[in-house]
């Protein structure tokens with residue numbers, strides 16, 4: 001830390017949290033941190049206690065019962081843990097069974113049962129996966145998402161697209177069927193958006209004809225008895241294979257569980273490396289020294305930026321197209337974890353930073369005007385990728401055009417990074433708080449580090465703000481209004 005006036009925390013992997021523009025004079029100060037020292041110590045103890053026992057003071061389930069918080073166990077693959085050598089082997093066997101066998105997977109889910117899966121897909125597969133040959137996909141199926149909305153047009157078009165793909169396959173090889181696997185992910189097992197689109201697709205695809213074979217896999221809470229989910233009951237009745245959303249792992253923390261790992265298995269993303277990255281981040285956060293603990297440091301700086309300096313909005317801005325879904329995952333994590341009406345004593349506090357998704361450089365031509373000249377109520381969290389697998393040099397194709405010749409002979413990544421640095425410098429010149437996380441590369445390991453850092457940070461911030469970071473009572477209010485209205489809509 002502190003080379004050339006830079007404030008950075010770098011892990012052995014090269015993963016770096018650069019908080020130079022968030023800490024110091026005219027920013028969050030050393031004195032601010034010192035003023036909350038005892039609360040930081042208490043927060044760290046609470047996280048240690050959560051890790052050891054799963055207990056979080058004041059946390060209750062949706063039904064008002066004590067509930068453990070176990071996501072910190074997920075990176076550790078041990079027999080008896082939520083992820084164990086045998087559960088991972090089952091996922092690998094599943095992965096082998098669909099490779100060179102299933103043509104397409106449709107993953108149904110919303111919120112925590114979708115957003116993390118989309119991040120894994122985008123980082124590993126990119127935009128053009130479904131247009132690639134099976135060989136280029138290494139035998140893994142095409143993958144589509146559904147259920148993350150109830151949009152009638154997209155749902156219909158997706159089914160139509162699968163039907164077309166099946167027809168093309170049978171035209172080329174008349175005696176073969178097209179195999180589509182519907183992976184239905186829902187912890188509660190009855191979420192409207194997920195189950196409605198699943199039922200529409202299941203029904204339509206099953207009726208198309210014998211040249212389409214439909215298989216279903218369910219991912220839901222494994223509880224049996226009175227707590228059994230509707231999806232679990234259905235899967236048991238229909239004989240669908242099942243994977244689990246373990247008890248004590250909330251949707252927005254479930255990317256490290258079979259919820260996220262099933263997508264990894266479908267596309268061939270390295271599960272062990274992903275969990276190893278998360279584990280390395282957890283280990284880095286074991287220390288009570290804030291200068292060495294990335295989650296505690298990130299949480300403390302953002303908490304102080306909000307509480308002391310009114311920076312109540314967090315703009316999450318990766319400089320990478322394929323990390324836009326990461327910003328969307330972060331929106332749920334931050335909004336559901338920290339957007340709370342009351343603290344843990346029941347006092348009204350209306351806590352939480354409002355998350356905004358942005359992508360650099362795209363949103364420099366859209367949002368940056370607001371970030372630079374609007375209210376000073378934001379922290380901009382940049383994400384930088386240090387090294388890219390492919391990195392074209394801008395060629396000097398039109399030497400006669402001086403302005404274009406000027407930008408030639410530099411790599412796209414250099415231009416991208418220069419733009420991010422210019423944005424950060426411009427914001428800093430007007431006391432607009434920002435920080436940068438540097439990922440050495442865009443791969444499963446560093447993604448594991450990053451997602452885990454953000455998840456653990458909200459746990460720390462929940463402690464600092466004294467709010468329950470693991471419930472989401474606010475989403476029940478509209479659900480209570482919606483339920484009866486849906487019943488009235490029933491077509492006779």
Ligand SMILES: O=P(O)(O)OC[C@H]1O[C@](O)(CO)[C@@H](O)[C@@H]1O
Nearest residue numbers: 111112113186187188191251475
């Ligand atoms: O996995 P489920 O139970 O379908 O829930 C999906 C999402 O809905 C929410 O409960 C909010 O409505 C999220 O917390 C959750 O990730």
